[in-house]
Amino acid sequence: METKDQKKHRKKNSGPKAEKKKKRHLQDLQLGDKDAGKRNLKAFAVQSAVRMARSFHRAPTNSSSGDGASKVGKRTLIQGLIRNFTRQKLTEIRSPVTIVSGKKRRLTIIECGCDINMMVDLAKAADVVLMLIDASFGFEMETFEFLNIFQVHGFPKIMGVLTHLDSFKHNKKLKKTKKQLKHSFWTEVSRGAKLFCLSGMPHGEYQNHEIHNLGRFITVMKFRPLTWQTSHPYILADRMEDLTNPEDIRTNIKCDRQVSLYVIKRSTLEK
Known part of the structure; x- marks a missing residue:
């Protein structure tokens, strides 16, 4: 029996027996003495449970089919705009959604996937385009393809929306990336084009004040008649x-x- 004054047994970390156990353990792992220092047991372990949970919430799962820009957060943004205007939460979107944004204005929101045919069809009828850009990845091939299609079909108003900004851990790198993307966006569209920034998704949704500012900007926006659309009839x-x-x-x-x-x-x- 152990008494209060008796100390518990401690494993030896030095000495001939400890060295033999260490060599035997390295032989089981098929590692030599030179590779022992390179092996870090905590290299790929979870350092913070809160940070890991945020990384899971960052990427929206309800995105359109296809590769490329499918995980940028289009459907999550549409759900946020619908909630901002109607005060109702729409869990599933199957078709174009029409909402009332003012006394004399209605907005029809259509999600555009990575299909080239869908891009051409929407470029013929769109009045304003919200182009979502993954800030952690930058401009993708689908972005440049869409911009080239718009140039052929009259070039309506285009606003950029930066998402996944919460993936940057340092403010210095975040500011540098936002500056580079802003100048690249101005080069492709026009100088002074509006570029919104959505900071992150703390609970799987974009922040209410950011969605409210974006919706208010769309509501007061004035659309100019496009010569291409007036000369090419469509339904x-x-x-x-x-x-x-x-x-x-x-x-x-x-x-x-x-x-x-x-x-x-x-x-x-x-x-």
């Missing part, structure tokens, strides 16, 4: 419904169909 429909009698389709699959289009926006050719 932008929200959804399509087939009103054909199912019996007619059953008897003749190639019969004439009656289709209903719910138009969001249209442009007619000026005379």
